[in-house]
Amino acid sequence: MPNLILILGDQLTTDISALENANRDHDRVVMAEVHDEASYTNHHKKKLVLLFSAMRHFARRLEAAGWRVYYQTYHPDNDAQSLEAAIASQLKEPGADRVITTECGEWRLHEQIEQWHERLGVPVEIRPDTRFIASKQEFAGWAEGRKQLRMEFFYREMRRKTGLLMTSDGKPEGGHWNFDAANRRKWSGKPAAPAPFRVAPDKVTREVIELVEEHFAGHFGTTEDFHFAVTPEDAKQALDYFIDFALPCFGDFQDAMSEDEDWLFHSILSPYINCGLLDPLAVCEAAAQTWYAGRAPINAVEGFIRQILGWREFVRGIYWMNMPEYARENRLGNTRALPWFYWTGETKMRCMHKAIDATRRNAYAHHIQRLMVTGNFALLAGVKPEEICDWYLAVYADAYDWVELPNVLGMVMHADGGYLGSKPYAASGKYIQRMSNHCSNCHYKVNKSTEEDACPFNALYWHFINRHREDFANNPRMGMMYRNWDRQKPERRQALLQRAEDLLARLEQL
Numbered sequence: 001m002p003n004l005i006l007i008l009g010d011q012l013t014t015d016i017s018a019l020e021n022a023n024r025d026h027d028r029v030v031m032a033e034v035h036d037e038a039s040y041t042n043h044h045k046k047k048l049v050l051l052f053s054a055m056r057h058f059a060r061r062l063e064a065a066g067w068r069v070y071y072q073t074y075h076p077d078n079d080a081q082s083l084e085a086a087i088a089s090q091l092k093e094p095g096a097d098r099v100i101t102t103e104c105g106e107w108r109l110h111e112q113i114e115q116w117h118e119r120l121g122v123p124v125e126i127r128p129d130t131r132f133i134a135s136k137q138e139f140a141g142w143a144e145g146r147k148q149l150r151m152e153f154f155y156r157e158m159r160r161k162t163g164l165l166m167t168s169d170g171k172p173e174g175g176h177w178n179f180d181a182a183n184r185r186k187w188s189g190k191p192a193a194p195a196p197f198r199v200a201p202d203k204v205t206r207e208v209i210e211l212v213e214e215h216f217a218g219h220f221g222t223t224e225d226f227h228f229a230v231t232p233e234d235a236k237q238a239l240d241y242f243i244d245f246a247l248p249c250f251g252d253f254q255d256a257m258s259e260d261e262d263w264l265f266h267s268i269l270s271p272y273i274n275c276g277l278l279d280p281l282a283v284c285e286a287a288a289q290t291w292y293a294g295r296a297p298i299n300a301v302e303g304f305i306r307q308i309l310g311w312r313e314f315v316r317g318i319y320w321m322n323m324p325e326y327a328r329e330n331r332l333g334n335t336r337a338l339p340w341f342y343w344t345g346e347t348k349m350r351c352m353h354k355a356i357d358a359t360r361r362n363a364y365a366h367h368i369q370r371l372m373v374t375g376n377f378a379l380l381a382g383v384k385p386e387e388i389c390d391w392y393l394a395v396y397a398d399a400y401d402w403v404e405l406p407n408v409l410g411m412v413m414h415a416d417g418g419y420l421g422s423k424p425y426a427a428s429g430k431y432i433q434r435m436s437n438h439c440s441n442c443h444y445k446v447n448k449s450t451e452e453d454a455c456p457f458n459a460l461y462w463h464f465i466n467r468h469r470e471d472f473a474n475n476p477r478m479g480m481m482y483r484n485w486d487r488q489k490p491e492r493r494q495a496l497l498q499r500a501e502d503l504l505a506r507l508e509q510l
């Protein structure tokens, strides 16, 4: 029975399960650039360029390998504006009476595809996405019966399962599971951070850039200086480059931020891992080999592997176990709108300006900028989870609901009541001062709290602590914050709360 094999824009690998046992002579691969996927959020222009160009390169590769491929390039007047419409039109062609696809990464589309067999009147086989190290069922099995889900314990299971950084007698290499205590150094400019790996846009990418400029002009960000890889070979070179030039310092400066460097020692591999150009397990294995070869220290290699084997797999498991209800959680009862400066970067808060401006230029900000700057501010200001989630889904080249939502709604906004993280990552300006050089260039003064030019993070932090006493006072990891708050003189507490109220009343002007 000939099949239509649908491959989505974030499934760009010949190892995708939809292609298993396929017949190149009879089956037809369908790939489509469609309005509905390109417009369900205000995708950064660079994300659109990355995906459309990588999709086009992948389709060509399949054709060159003898596959029959139907590929729809984007045009606003295309008949097929959705993936369903693209499949429906291909089913009208003779020679296919069944659809095969690999499960997609977002609940939104998953719900639609689940109904296709009824709506299209043909069998639709949805195969598991075997690119992940833990299947959805495996994660659910691990989670079952546990009062609290903690990444660290899941990560250890994944280390055991894969044997990554494990000794032959089942112990963690280096004697510990986790070397994070060594990973909190501030970066003062030395050693020099490597420039990001760059690929010059080829003809296909240049055409896509023109297309995006023409049809997605109103989307966030810029296509200028597009330098992402769009093929697996170039993505592999990006991995090699990271291993050679950044991995040795990844651990030490993992939490650092800088005025002068957008990327520091991060890998910038998430856009490739998430769309299929790189395999997550292969990336971890390459990092582990670097340690065995004595080319990077254990704190760097273990820390890096934990992000992929631990966090990435963990958030995906949480997402699929809890959707669709998870997306509606708002346990802290936030009601505030997202300030407009998240879209423009026009704010006098230097750290916020720098993180948002890098995001606008690069479709990238590293983890600590996302968590402790733009995320922390939204948490302290009490922004509605759905608004801040929409922002994160739009602005990063690596953003897909399955990974963005748990990170934002769970890790940053604590809107799931602590299901994903045991305590909120709320922090005052002191944290940003400790980990960056932003504060010395800021309009606001980090060592002030209540004055007109005081760092807004300071009073907002105490306002957050005060207004969520019922939520957190009994949390053992938050007890010290409440003792510190209660120890302050009543006049001081009043002044801090008043300053925070003033800030909250004019957030847009900050």
Ligand code: FAD
Pocket (backbone or CB within 6 Å): 265, 266, 267, 268, 269, 270, 271, 273, 274, 304, 307, 308, 311, 312, 313, 315, 365, 366, 367, 368, 370, 371, 375, 392, 393, 396, 398, 399, 400, 403, 404, 407, 408, 411, 412
């Ligand atoms: P590195 O710092 O080099 O880390 C290596 C790899 O580990 C990353 O490429 C990524 O695959 C993985 N990783 C690290 N942290 C996480 C994490 N918390 N969750 C899942 N994977 C992780 N990551 C996304 O891929 N897509 C998102 O939409 C996304 N949204 C985020 C939103 C917020 C508020 C926060 C706090 C984090 C988010 N992350 C997201 C996780 C993380 O910030 C990015 O994966 C990372 O910054 C990507 O840059 P990098 O490749 O240089 O990562």
Ligand code: DLZ
Pocket (backbone or CB within 6 Å): 007, 008, 009, 010, 011, 031, 032, 033, 034, 035, 037, 038, 039, 043, 047, 048, 051, 083, 104, 105, 106, 109, 400, 401
């Ligand atoms: C993100 C994205 C975009 C922008 N465009 C397309 C597209 O035109 N065609 C397609 O097949 N996939 C696209 N994608 C990726 C899908 O949105 C992605 O597969 C789902 O969000 C599930 O992760």
